[in-house]
Amino acid sequence: MAKHSRLETLCAMKNIGLVPVFYRPDAETSCGIMRACAEGGARVIEFTNRGDRAIDVFKELAAYRDESLPEMIIGAGSVCDAPTAAMYIAAGADFIVSPILDRETALLCNKRKIPYSPGCGSASEIHQAHELGVEICKIFPGEQVGGPAFAKALKAPMPWAELMPTGGVAPTDKSLEEWFSAGIAAAGIGSKLIKGSFSSKEDYKKLTDKTAEVISKISKIRTKI
Template sequence: MAHDRMAVLTAMMDQGVIPVFYHPDAEVCRKVIQACADGGAKCIEFTNRGDFAAQVFLDVARHFAKADPSVIMGVGSIVDAPTAGIYIANGAKFVVGPLLNPDVAKVCNRRKIPYSPGCGSMSEIGFAEELGCEIVKVFPGGSVGGPEFVKSVLGPCPWSRIMPTGGVDASEASLRAWFSAGVVCVGIGSNLITKELLVAQDYKGIETKVRDTIALIRSIRGK
């Protein structure tokens, strides 16, 4: 299944929550990502951490290209253009970073890949948008001002599309605060795919938690 730039952006916003996950074992990654997809989260952010993470990503991306082409594999924790290029060559359909790097934006734009850089100020968000970023990551979300920061940005810049990561959990109180502030989606890591679920290898539990989180977000949005 082809996932062009607009389709990926639409899927991210419609989904509402992007599971953020990394594990050095490709088999564990496949099971977790399939659980997320079965729960309704087809867009998953694989974080670039650990030795040979790009090889793990390639193995997992190849698997889903055959087993479930509806899965949209993205990569996170990207800070430089060469690394972005490796992951794009390995099948990444969107790129996320903890910081803003114009060289990464150029690589992604050349390949029509959405890039969501981490920004912590209005100036950074504005610069990211000038570089063609449609959905800007606010990171770390809880440290730069939380939902009130988002409200402050969207006041003068209502066209901005913001995805906070860090300081977001799967509770109704947290999600309601962020979405009421105007975010288009959120990134959640260990608060969604918890250590307890992973240790227990409870992939059905992960699926249920993802499904419930998406349903909660749709309820908050009034959908």
């Protein structure tokens, strides 16, 4: 079951503003990435369900979190149906992320008080997600559905919508400022943040430094808007 409550998870996402997103097929590297992100200030991470037996890696990631990094909030991404969501929730996921809006997954997560962030690309999908109890909608793919302009335009008639784009957000001043000025609650950043083979301590140190840099940039942008 989840280690962190629904409210704690949602507040952490919004307060930090960054959710690193990654998949690695081995637990050792995945745990190293999680620790590097944690040391950089990112308490919330998303491990994606992208490879064969990804759930086995996630179970080891969750066990490592429980033993060594209890403050970490870990979610499962690329989850497209309720049975898969249930599997990850049983393995310790604090939240579920999907590239699509799936009613059965939303209902399951709501029953278990697990935050669910479905991929939405229109005002109608976001409205449907709200009806199903979703607090933070994933805008996916962020760049292809309209980028920051889409978020800004949608927030005008729906100012209560909390948005988290993934895909199309870069860890640069320009990209972050455009997105957060448009009113997003947080940004999911994958390969543009998490790169490299992670074969040495220096590789993880670079990720820690980059994570801390991005969080600092987000904080500074927020003070101006």
